[in-house]
Amino acid sequence: xxQLLKKAFKIEIEAKQGSNFEEFVDxxxxxxxxxxxxxxxxxxxxxxxxxxxxSEKKILACYAPKKYNKSDFExxxxxxxxxxxxxxxxxxxxxxxxSNWEMLVNHEISPDQLSLIEGLEGNTSIRGIxxxxxxxxxxxxxxxxxxxxxxxxIGEYFKQDYILDIVQDLLDGANKDDTIPFDKEDLTPPKxxxxxxxxxxxxxxxxxxxxxxxxxxxxxxNIISGYEDNEKDLxxxxxxEDYNKSGGDFKARLNNLTEQYxxxxxxxxxxxxxxxxxxxxxxxxxxCLIGKKTSKE
Numbered sequence: 001x002x003q004l005l006k007k008a009f010k011i012e013i014e015a016k017q018g019s020n021f022e023e024f025v026d027x028x029x030x031x032x033x034x035x036x037x038x039x040x041x042x043x044x045x046x047x048x049x050x051x052x053x054x055s056e057k058k059i060l061a062c063y064a065p066k067k068y069n070k071s072d073f074e075x076x077x078x079x080x081x082x083x084x085x086x087x088x089x090x091x092x093x094x095x096x097x098x099s100n101w102e103m104l105v106n107h108e109i110s111p112d113q114l115s116l117i118e119g120l121e122g123n124t125s126i127r128g129i130x131x132x133x134x135x136x137x138x139x140x141x142x143x144x145x146x147x148x149x150x151x152x153x154i155g156e157y158f159k160q161d162y163i164l165d166i167v168q169d170l171l172d173g174a175n176k177d178d179t180i181p182f183d184k185e186d187l188t189p190p191k192x193x194x195x196x197x198x199x200x201x202x203x204x205x206x207x208x209x210x211x212x213x214x215x216x217x218x219x220x221x222n223i224i225s226g227y228e229d230n231e232k233d234l235x236x237x238x239x240x241e242d243y244n245k246s247g248g249d250f251k252a253r254l255n256n257l258t259e260q261y262x263x264x265x266x267x268x269x270x271x272x273x274x275x276x277x278x279x280x281x282x283x284x285x286x287x288c289l290i291g292k293k294t295s296k297e
Contacts (some may be wrong), residue, residue, distance in 0.1 A: 017064045113128075163216070256276050
């Protein structure tokens with residue numbers, strides 16, 4: 001996961017407090033486990049249950065203050081003579097059916113928090129911001145990360161992460177024994193290339209699509225430029241070889257490659273992934289890697 005996106009996730013999650021954090025936890029685990037394995041938070045009178053992971057027989061508790069306070073955390077977990085804490089509620093209401101209990105917090109876990117939770121009776125654990133980000137980065141697909149980013153209002157950060165994943169996928173699947181030199185730097189106005197490669201009835205639609213995706217060309221170029229020269233050549237060779245293997249006219253080949261890479265690397269029918277694959281292929285088209293070249297090229 002690209003660092004800018006990871007930082008955006010961290011900032012937004014840490015800013016969630018109280019019921020807003022509980023709603024985030026619901027979204028996180030519904031994406032991870034699905035409705036068949038996760039029961040969301042039940043609201044008031046939950047008897048200490050802030051969410052249930054059925055597949056792990058685990059009851060969740062959430063603690064998301066504006067600022068961490070040791071005594072408040074201890075009161076939240078253990079309670080007092082006057083008010084029952086989340087862990088005693090779990091022992092009295094849930095432990096017989098669910099053998100695991102976990103606390104989720106919106107900040108880095110402190111040593112005293114870890115010591116308190118690990119010292120409790122039974123199978124107990126605690127997850128903080130570091131562990132939550134690990135789930136997002138390592139357990140989620142691109143599509144799941146995009147949905148969570150949209151929920152948190154940071155979907156705009158996802159474009160670069162998508163493109164980076166796709167470029168890396170293309171590199172990983174390239175033939176390492178073959179390279180091709182390529183150093184075209186200037187973008188060519190698309191009109192002449194479009195008319196050369198598409199049927200007349202498609203010109204207006206393709207021109208509109210090019211205008212939309214060209215705003216992403218700088219991001220694509222910057223990401224590719226971060227690779228070594230031989231790696232850049234491998235990426236380009238991969239696209240050229242796959243394009244040459246595909247049948248039909250240019251439009252058919254472009255559509256075939258879009259679907260091929262989307263299905264091969266996203267593992268889902270992911271529209272966001274598909275749109276970014278398309279942007280990269282049109283960037284390659286603009287850069288004269290695929291399709292017929294104009295007389296000036």
